[in-house]
Amino acid sequence: MQKIKIAIVFHSGYGHTRKAAELIAERFRAADAEVHLVDSDAADKAWGTLHTCDTIIFGCPTYFGTVSAGFKTFMERTGGFWYRQLWKDKFAAAFTVSSTLGGDKQNTLQTIAVFAAQHSMHWINLGVLPRFCADEQTDGQNRLASYQGLMIQSDNTQTEVREFHPGDLLTLELFADRILQVNFKNIIKQSENEQTIN
Numbered sequence: 134m135q136k137i138k139i140a141i142v143f144h145s146g147y148g149h150t151r152k153a154a155e156l157i158a159e160r161f162r163a164a165d166a167e168v169h170l171v172d173s174d175a176a177d178k179a180w181g182t183l184h185t186c187d188t189i190i191f192g193c194p195t196y197f198g199t200v201s202a203g204f205k206t207f208m209e210r211t212g213g214f215w216y217r218q219l220w221k222d223k224f225a226a227a228f229t230v231s232s233t234l235g236g237d238k239q240n241t242l243q244t245i246a247v248f249a250a251q252h253s254m255h256w257i258n259l260g261v262l263p264r265f266c267a268d269e270q271t272d273g274q275n276r277l278a279s280y281q282g283l284m285i286q287s288d289n290t291q292t293e294v295r296e297f298h299p300g301d302l303l304t305l306e307l308f309a310d311r312i313l314q315v316n317f318k319n320i321i322k323q324s325e326n327e328q329t330i331n
């Protein structure tokens with residue numbers, strides 16, 4: 134089977150989002166996918182790579198309830214080729230990291246989803262239900278109850294990056310696995326279509 138090519142473009146002011154991006158990349162590599170980690174500040178050196186990937190995952194901290202300025206700069210740099218729709222029909226997904234339980238993370242994911250839509254990409258949502266025990270939500274998988282993408286709560290330090298909550302780590306792995314599954318299914322469908330045509 135052909136290798137899945139995935140890029141993770143992230144911005145990180147203080148390292149937490151970078152850490153999440155690295156953990157997602159590890160999960161992909163364990164499944165033998167080709168992974169490209171791209172710091173959004175260095176995206177100008179990576180356009181060629183991004184254009185050839187099947188999936189681009191966007192990672193961004195939530196700053197003041199929306200995407201960071203660094204990530205917004207990256208978004209605007211894509212305006213140089215947006216009109217050519219070079220990312221049309223690629224898969225897109227997103228994750229955000231912020232230090233409070235809510236912290237308006239939803240708005241960051243929504244902003245990135247609109248960005249992906251303007252590039253005519255296919256959005257992969259989180260697809261991981263929160264778990265309930267005796268009618269109370271557990272702090273396990275999808276404990277932050279997100280549907281549009283992956284949310285992670287960080288500590289609030291700017292000097293070090295501590296371990297993420299175990300529930301968020303589990304959700305991160307399930308998010309990565311879902312992206313792999315969507316890609317695998319797509320490859321299988323493509324080869325079935327080719328067989329039907331031939």
Ligand SMILES: Cc1cc2nc3c(=O)[nH]c(=O)nc-3n(C[C@H](O)[C@H](O)[C@H](O)COP(=O)(O)O)c2cc1C
Pocket residue numbers: 144145146147148149150151194195196197198199230231232233234235236237287288289290
């Ligand atoms: C300028 C600024 C604005 C922030 N705004 C929010 C916010 O709106 N909601 C929130 O929960 N955390 C907020 N935080 C906390 C960060 O989201 C959190 O520290 C995050 O882990 C930073 O990710 P990074 O280390 O990848 O930069 C803010 C931090 C900064 C520096």
